[in-house]
Amino acid sequence: MLNSVVNRIIDGQHWLEPVADFLQKVVGGTYKALGAPGTALKSFNHGTWLGHPLHPVLTDIPLGAWTMAVIFDIIYIFNRSHTWTSAADATTFIGILAALATAVTGFTDWNETFGRERRVGAAHGLINTVALLLFIVSLIVGLTGGSRAIAIVVAFVGYALLLSAAFLGGELVFSIGTGVNHHAWQQVPEKFTRVMLEGQLKDGVLIRGLAGDTPILLYKNGETVCAISETCSHAGGPLSEGKIVGNLVQCPWHGSRFDVCSGAVKQGPATVSQVRYETRMQNGQLEVKVSEHTLQPN
Template identity: 35%
Template sequence: MVAETTKQNEPTTSWMDTPPRYPLLRHYSAKLVANMPWLDKLSNPLRNWTQSLFGNPKDASYRLKDFLSGVWFGHPVHPVLVTIPIGAWTSTMVFDLAWLGSDEDKGMARSADMMMWLGLAGATGSAATGLANWVDTDGQEQRTGMLHALMNGGITVLNLTSAILRLTGQRRTAIALSSTAYALNIYSAYIGGELAYSTGIGMNRTIVEGGPDEFVAVMDAKDLAEGKLTRVDVDGTPAVLVKDGSTICAISATCSHLGGPLDEGTYKDGVVYCPWHNSGFSMCDGCVVNSPAVYAQPTFAVRIRDGKIELRRLEHA
């Protein structure tokens, strides 16, 4: 590594805002997003509006966010639904090409049109579920998600216009619009992949954590205060304990959503709430009480022996 010299008092850029060097596609894509600060002027009002729409975890309206996020599904719903518009519009392009090369076969035209409308229907669900995942991001991820959403919105408008033109008989113009939309869709899908795989939006943050198969002593039983979230180390794995009456419960201290420290959150009525995005988990079994988390927390078996609290990892993340 060659040392780099900088001028004294020269402002430095955080590593979080520095684009990756390789491969070049990721590098220039990240630079593009970094050079579009105007996206923040759009994303901040949209995030505030979306948060007010969903409300708080205790509100009935928040159940919609739980549904769109995928609490019932076990992982985000968005990756499943995006296959519908992508697959349908790919079929549209194939049928359009077949129509162009088959003396304007009416069967190919009808098939292309059916797939176009199916893709538009799938795009609606994809947008709603994507919004539910995006609203809890910030920084570069929020800006990248905003660009992804704007591109998808433009793609949908192009395809909707194409669908209407097909109804009026202007098929060749419609094909030109849908082909342009498909080209844009390839890059937009790439950005979506960056959010999911490079920045980890929607991934289970506890999946890399281990835990012992045998009981490990973590603290003196007398030192665990009633109702207080207490962080302990279980053979290298962070866990959070709480004593509620005669019951002691323990789950992973790393929030499965974006890695927040649950021990710094709040505990009420058997539920711990993450201090970062308010994900709620049952302390007794780690299940998700409310989104944005969709993955349950790993749990630990608890026992007291010789005055020590001992924990053992129970199940896979």
């Protein structure tokens, strides 16, 4: 109920589109301008090294710190001891530092979105940015001897915005599926299952096959036939339409790279490795089953 109201409001904010266009140009352009280090930094900020998106790991820190700050402010209202204002200032400062890193990772993930996902993500990011600015203002007012009442009110408004942005963050993941492993629900053949005739494989060419209903990416290199999940874990891109770069397959949608034989994720935005399959030839047919060495957590 609440989410349909919120979504109607966001869908009515047509000004978000040009703002999102501009921000994506800035974020994408900055990483691009940095060249190879920018690509590595972008993967780092996505959380590829962690095997998990980095942004949701970090969000708890500002949320927790600013929750503490608000609690300390409330205690101060009743207690009037400056111990509590010092505690509020310290936790506000910690929250600001953590929020900066959280914002960088969030905008990095958001840069690969489009459509409604991009619109909701833009609203989430912009509201959080305003909340961050309000906490900065609150801290400055508090530390420079300004009105403590104003500092507290500004922090409370920032905290309310933070909670509404958190609601949108949940909406992004749980309703829209942003950042969710896109082959998490695919059937994985546990026993050798026929995919195609051996003669249909071509050396050095990415080929899509089906094991039952499960799309498999096949890559023949001499005598070796490698098989991994064909559906990109990031957002479901078709890896068979991507390209081979050395021993890596690059997704055609946002450029994630995976080891074409082990399925290991090597470059973001993906953070989850592809399912790895064992292959064998049986009576002229290629068969696959999930490998016990697969890096995919499912």
